[in-house]
Amino acid sequence: MRIVVDLVRCQGYAQCCFLAPQAFKLAGEEALVYHPNPDVAQRQQILRAAAACPVQAIRTDRLEDAELTHEAESA
Numbered sequence: 001m002r003i004v005v006d007l008v009r010c011q012g013y014a015q016c017c018f019l020a021p022q023a024f025k026l027a028g029e030e031a032l033v034y035h036p037n038p039d040v041a042q043r044q045q046i047l048r049a050a051a052a053c054p055v056q057a058i059r060t061d062r063l064e065d066a067e068l069t070h071e072a073e074s075a
């Protein structure tokens, strides 16, 4: 799966870091670092983290969907 975090919107509340610590980490007080292509085994944790983000900064896409869309566009 794929994650995109809007780092302008992110306020560093760290809800995502508690709920999916393998994918999201705070570096310093406010800088969020994240894994853009986490293992699909972390999917449930990541979806919970995205739902819990107070400013809805986390977008998730399944990589397979993105690839299918790309293939359809280039056909």
Ligand code: SF4
Pocket (backbone or CB within 6 Å): 005, 009, 010, 011, 012, 013, 014, 015, 016, 017, 024, 032, 052, 053, 054, 055, 056, 057, 058
């Ligand atoms: S929960 Fe949202 S606002 Fe908080 S650190 Fe994560 S992405 Fe940023």
